Amino acid sequence: MAVMIVCAFALGLYMADLRLSPTKLKLFSWHKWLGVTIFLIAVARLLWRMTHRVPGLPDSTPAWQRVAAAATHWVIYALLLAIPISGWLMSSASGFQVVYFGVLPLPDLLQKDKALAGQLQLVHETLNYTLMALLVVHVGAALKHHLLDRDEVLHRMLPLVKPPLRNDR
Numbered sequence: 001m002a003v004m005i006v007c008a009f010a011l012g013l014y015m016a017d018l019r020l021s022p023t024k025l026k027l028f029s030w031h032k033w034l035g036v037t038i039f040l041i042a043v044a045r046l047l048w049r050m051t052h053r054v055p056g057l058p059d060s061t062p063a064w065q066r067v068a069a070a071a072t073h074w075v076i077y078a079l080l081l082a083i084p085i086s087g088w089l090m091s092s093a094s095g096f097q098v099v100y101f102g103v104l105p106l107p108d109l110l111q112k113d114k115a116l117a118g119q120l121q122l123v124h125e126t127l128n129y130t131l132m133a134l135l136v137v138h139v140g141a142a143l144k145h146h147l148l149d150r151d152e153v154l155h156r157m158l159p160l161v162k163p164p165l166r167n168d169r
Contacts, residue, residue, distance in 0.1 A: 004037060
């Protein structure tokens with residue numbers, strides 16, 4: 001999921017300044033396919049999260065960090081839903097239908113409206129930059145847990161990462 005998010009973000013940055021060409025249209029299609037896929041996976045993950053208990057943070061985690069972690073996770077989930085929807089709305093208002101993997105046309109959600117498309121582009125970009133900022137905070141917190149707190153938070157997120165060796169102080 002993280003790789004798809006970073007790829008979609010990087011692709012969006014790259015293609016934004018390209019001149020209209022077949023290559024740009026192909027990249028926009030790939031970007032939209034990634035967005036729809038991210039949205040579908042986010043919905044599945046959210047449904048799973050609502051029906052399964054998430055492992056708790058270590059007992060040593062201060063209350064404010066627990067609240068911040070929970071809030072950050074829920075905002076990330078909201079952004080993973082809002083960003084693809086804002087992109088879909090922007091495409092609709094721009095007059096470019098989203099066709100998932102070039103096969104499944106999604107309905108336009110809005111009538112073509114150039115002014116609204118410009119506003120939705122700003123919303124889409126702002127939401128993406130917000131997500132990237134939160135992901136940096138999220139990764140930073142995971143690394144803090146691994147390198148400074150030496151607990152198993154990162155190991156639970158990435159099972160291939162070995163738990164840190166504890167040095168009892």
